[in-house]
Amino acid sequence: DAKTTQPTSMDCAEGRAANLPCNHSTISGNEYVYWYRQIHSQGPQYIIHGLKNNETNEMASLIITEDRKSSTLILPHATLRDTAVYYCIVRGETSGSRLTFGEGTQLTVNP
């Protein structure tokens, strides 16, 4: 699986959009970008995934650059409950079924 690079930490004001970047410059054509988050002392929670096109669901939007070398997870109106570690994961069909987590980005939403 391609390696991902994320900032160690980010801050966001409550009610504002949180934009979390992820670099995956070695991504290959059949690899998807997944995002999970982990609130303190809980299991990881699936957020969204995508291949080429931008994706949106009830939780977030995923913007993938045209060259697919980077992506941004957008939480449109961050709340205090969005404070968590956010993991960007690149996963291909040859990786079997495992998810390979990095260290993620600690997002802190401030009141």
Add this chain to the structure above:
Amino acid sequence: DTGVSQDPRHKITKRGQNVTFRCDPISEHNRLYWYRQTLGQGPEFLTYFQNEAQLEKSRLLSDRFSAERPKGSFSTLEIQRTEQGDSAMYLCASSLGDPRVRETQYFGPGTRLLVL
């Protein structure tokens, strides 16, 4: 609640003792995964099952670790002769197991193990 459940949520044991954790996946999910997470790190893959068959094991899964899924439903993870380095959060996840679709894994709350 129809999500992945794990039991116990917390376990404190003394070095050298054996411990066993249980995971109940989402009911229609055929695949079940175990991960381990140490403080400040992301989860690391240990092993996964397709129904009752254990299909892949990580090099992290030493001889002291054994996982089973005897009837293709719940799974157990046993650690024999625990060591202080086994202290971690043990996470279970499940997915549908349909090879026609890209799998999304759903995680349980984890079992936090402390070895004294």
